[in-house]
Amino acid sequence: MRIEKQYMSTENKTALITGASSGIGKATAVHLAEMGYQLVLCGRNTLNLNEVALSLSKKTKVYTLLFDVADKAAVSDAIASLKAPFNEIDVLVNNAGNAHGLDLFQDASLEDWDAMIDINVKGLLYVTKAVLPGMLSRNKGHIIHIGSTAGKEVYPKGNVYCASKHAVDAINSAMRIDLNGTGIKVGAIHPGLVETSFSEVRFKGDQDRAAQVYKGFTPLQASDIADMIGFVISRPYHVNIADLIVMPTAQANSTTLFKGS
Numbered sequence: 001m002r003i004e005k006q007y008m009s010t011e012n013k014t015a016l017i018t019g020a021s022s023g024i025g026k027a028t029a030v031h032l033a034e035m036g037y038q039l040v041l042c043g044r045n046t047l048n049l050n051e052v053a054l055s056l057s058k059k060t061k062v063y064t065l066l067f068d069v070a071d072k073a074a075v076s077d078a079i080a081s082l083k084a085p086f087n088e089i090d091v092l093v094n095n096a097g098n099a100h101g102l103d104l105f106q107d108a109s110l111e112d113w114d115a116m117i118d119i120n121v122k123g124l125l126y127v128t129k130a131v132l133p134g135m136l137s138r139n140k141g142h143i144i145h146i147g148s149t150a151g152k153e154v155y156p157k158g159n160v161y162c163a164s165k166h167a168v169d170a171i172n173s174a175m176r177i178d179l180n181g182t183g184i185k186v187g188a189i190h191p192g193l194v195e196t197s198f199s200e201v202r203f204k205g206d207q208d209r210a211a212q213v214y215k216g217f218t219p220l221q222a223s224d225i226a227d228m229i230g231f232v233i234s235r236p237y238h239v240n241i242a243d244l245i246v247m248p249t250a251q252a253n254s255t256t257l258f259k260g261s
């Protein structure tokens with residue numbers, strides 16, 4: 001049987017990336033601009049977001065949307081405000097997400113838990129719900145969730161961060177069932193240790209503690225995950241990468257890491 005290969009052309013295609021002002025989101029913006037996508041870059045940090053947008057504007061059409069993914073009304077208003085040529089989203093990269101704290105369950109703060117559930121879970125749902133109607137009306141689109149190895153297993157003191165990423169894992173699987181037959185692809189990429197500002201945010205600005213996380217081995221870089229996203233969205237139409245776990249070679253799982261190489 002001959003399977004017709006329908007590679008996704010990027011001509012006039014638009015990708016919307018949340019958390020695009022730094023880390024994996026920023027690297028993804030750079031990578032997708034290279035691939036020829038038009039970009040809608042979303043974030044909360046005006047200065048950083050504009051800087052990314054400006055640097056990519058020589059390569060492709062870029063539009064920025066400033067909103068907090070955890071603010072339901074702001075999310076739907078921002079997505080509804082998109083006009084041509086940015087209003088037909090072909091690829092949604094649900095990247096915005098953070099860890100707040102690394103504490104025993106009994107010591108962790110409710111504020112940290114709220115932040116992780118609001119951003120990592122509710123934020124992802126709000127953005128997806130706002131983007132989906134357009135994809136459904138066109139019977140096409142590709143949604144990529146950035147999960148985590150913390151969504152596949154739990155580790156000491158990871159409690160609610162791990163729970164939030166397990167929720168992303170469940171949402172990814174559930175959406176694939178409910179959207180089956182609509183023509184929309186849904187998949188997740190689950191990174192292990194990636195050297196970004198992730199640990200600095202988790203440890204509330206403690207740079208020394210954050211740097212320790214990535215010492216003694218070669219961690220992934222944000223560009224490694226951007227590269228994976230580029231791969232996933234450039235498969236032929238009949239191929240959907242549903243779930244992809246990516247770790248540094250030195251990492252076997254959340255608690256097994258070979259340091260000293």
Ligand code: 8X3
Pocket residue numbers: 147148149150191192193194254
């Ligand atoms: C990032 C990976 O191991 O710090 O989500 O949770 S980990």
